Amino acid sequence: MRVSDDLSFLWRRVSAVQEPLFRFRELQRYEPDLWEPLVRNGLLNETPIPESYLDEKNRWMLVRQVNGRLFGVEDSDEPNGFEVLSEDDVRQYCFSPSSFADSLRQCNAVAGKGLQESERFIRLGDKRISSKDTLRVYLAIGSGFLDSLELRLRALARERSRSARVVVFPVYPDLDSATEELLEASNLFVTDFDTASFEINWPMSLGIEKSRPQHALICEGKTWRFIFDGEEATVADSKGIRFLAKLLSKPSEEFSAFALANPKAASESFEVSDMEVTDTASLRRYKERILDIEEELEEAIAFDREDEIERLEEEKDSILKHLSSVSGAGGRSRLKGEREKARLSVLRAFQRMFASLPIGRVHIESRLKTGYTCTYTPESGEVWKVDFPKSS
Known part of the structure; x- marks a missing residue:
């Protein structure tokens, strides 16, 4: 495998399409020091694999994504006509210009x-x-x-x-x-x-000398280096400072309080948008489907249809698991309660963070909007340098 020392291939691809995709195996042909910083800084983001697509050798690749794990098969010269692919074979990243x-x-x-x-x-x-x-x-x-x-x-x-x-x-x-x-x-x-x-x-x-930025929030392990108008201070790590870092990194962009307070739940379990459509009518339809499944199960058991029994039981378990995550006591939608809980959690985290912020507090509070959605709107010409923990 040839390893290259520049990213010219990436910029040529960027020239051709609005949001270019890159296969992980393709990135591996280049020095990790070149493309790994793009992944760490969120410029190359892993993206779901489509059901099928044409690979670089003009052969159809069939890919599936189940419970966050990727697998697939590809046309080949194997006797059975297919070659099993690993997760790395089908992993891909999208570049954001x-x-x-x-x-x-x-x-x-x-x-x-x-x-x-x-x-x-x-x-x-x-x-x-x-x-x-x-x-x-x-x-x-x-x-x-x-x-x-x-x-x-x-x-x-x-x-x-x-x-x-x-x-x-x-x-x-x-x-x-x-x-x-x-x-x-x-x-x-x-x-x-x-x-x-x-x-x-x-x-x-x-005559431009490299110097520290006028505004910056830089993670240094268990503390953050906070620079405001050139003045520097050290701030302890906390939920509030991490929330602020996300807002500063994408100025004027709205973040839901739920996504800030529950990053894993928002990305892996269910999105806020999913919760919003899970209203009383939706919950009723889920329960009606469970009744239908139970009737179909009785028939499948009576005729000993093992494949159908397994499929119906998996569907029922999936619905029940989803309902338990988005409904409260009595099967009522808990959207309002979850959103309010997240709003209060984020608000209190910001309040605790501001109480310990030695510089820039008045300015940041005046530009920060909190609620069910949170936004930081900078002044004209205000630019922030934000460095997250490597694990973020």
């Missing part, structure tokens, strides 16, 4: 949002480099990443701009001399970034 752009912004104090394009470069935003000067920053992923690169850079260089500009590449580009001369004359620079820390390697002529 928007999350990637947000990570670059957070790690480099670049104020901006979205994936707006200019000359087919993504406009990351602006970085203040002095009291008067602002640097305009672009990201070189998007449609046609490797096609007509010099032409696109020249078009961007010809745009009128009083600010210096930087185009950030995942892999430093090999440009012809004519393009390099035009970029230099236009105060337009190209650079790359560190794939582990996501820190941009700013051109030396811009």
